[in-house]
Amino acid sequence: MGFSVKIKEDAMVASGRHCCLCHKFCGIKIEIHHIKPRAEGGPDTLQNAIPLCFDCHADMRTYDAKHPKGTKYTEGELTRFRDDWFQKVRGSAGVQLGNAVAETDKLIYEKLLATLPWEGSLSFISTNNFAGFSFNTDSLNQLYAFEYLCSTPTFEFIDSDLEGAKANLLNQIRNFSRLIGYNTFPTNNSGFNHVPPEWERENPQHFDNVVNDIHNSASAVCNIYKDLTRMATRKLGIVAGLS
Ligand SMILES: [Zn+2]
Structure with missing residues (x-):
């Protein structure tokens, strides 16, 4: 049955x-x-x-x-x-600007923007070339701070669409962190990581796949973030980057 x-x-x-x-x-x-x-x-x-x-x-x-x-x-x-x-x-279904629900969600959203503004880790991963170039691991700290924030039980939107968008963002950021964690290693320059350049010589196919996966995941993170900020502008009347 x-x-x-x-x-x-x-x-x-x-x-x-x-x-x-x-x-x-x-x-x-x-x-x-x-x-x-x-x-x-x-x-x-x-x-x-x-x-x-x-x-x-x-x-x-x-x-x-x-x-x-x-x-x-x-x-x-x-x-x-x-x-x-x-x-x-x-x-x-009936969330409207100005009621108690929207006021609560505004606070949650402001916390999200303070932890993960566009300028910072997101703008970095949206443009960085991970093929053969090392990067400062601190550039990703806002992503990790957002993952940590999401483990706080009270960091939850009341509105189901916003909460769903936040969950999608967390999911894709976790995927990105996992790719970085498995595929990048410290360089001689302290605090910097790279996808090992010897992979490109020894197994170019694998190197290309890894770099593509990282770039695709980075652009997915950025797109989901933009979806979330557009939705928040519409539902909460807060425009990211203008506060
Ligand atoms: Zn699930």
């Missing part, structure tokens, strides 16, 4: 097609997970359904109770995450 078309529709509308755990907007890359597993008698009802992105859903499936690594989500936790997110989507 599985969830009926009606329940799938209800779940998609209620979640706004965002993942209920990481809040990322998923579009069609979304799946519905049984909070209580079907193997344990969990029913195909909306009450037992939680929309998840592919990554979060994969985490649910790979958790092995016999060899536990990490801490499993309980059914109660999943239900709470789901209910909180559905509530946020419902509440966001």
Whole structure:
């Protein structure tokens, strides 16, 4: 069996097609997970359904109770995450400038801009050539500061669209940090890293792939950031860079 078309529709509308755990907007890359597993008698009802992105859903499936690594989500936790997110989507339908919701989100957005303004790490990665050139690792510090800020539970937009855009940004910045972490190494010049130039001689194909991945991820980060700032201008009336 599985969830009926009606329940799938209800779940998609209620979640706004965002993942209920990481809040990322998923579009069609979304799946519905049984909070209580079907193997344990969990029913195909909306009450037992939680929309998840592919990554979060994969985490649910790979958790092995016999060899536990990490801490499993309980059914109660999943239900709470789901209910909180559905509530946020419902509440966001009528967000208007000047009400208490928008005032709270303005504070969150100002904190985001102070931590991660365009001028700085973002403008750096939008133009830097990572092929064969070393870079000052401090140039990326604002990205790491944003990742750290996102681990604060109160750093969460009330508006579901803004929260989804923030989650997408975090996701792509994590991807960028991972690429930098795996593929760049300290040079003789202290504080500077590079993609090792010997890779270009020894395995040019791999070198090109690595550099392309870094450049593509950097431009994805910058595009998502611009989407977020445009949305915030529209919803909150705050224009980034003009405060
Ligand atoms: Zn997710």
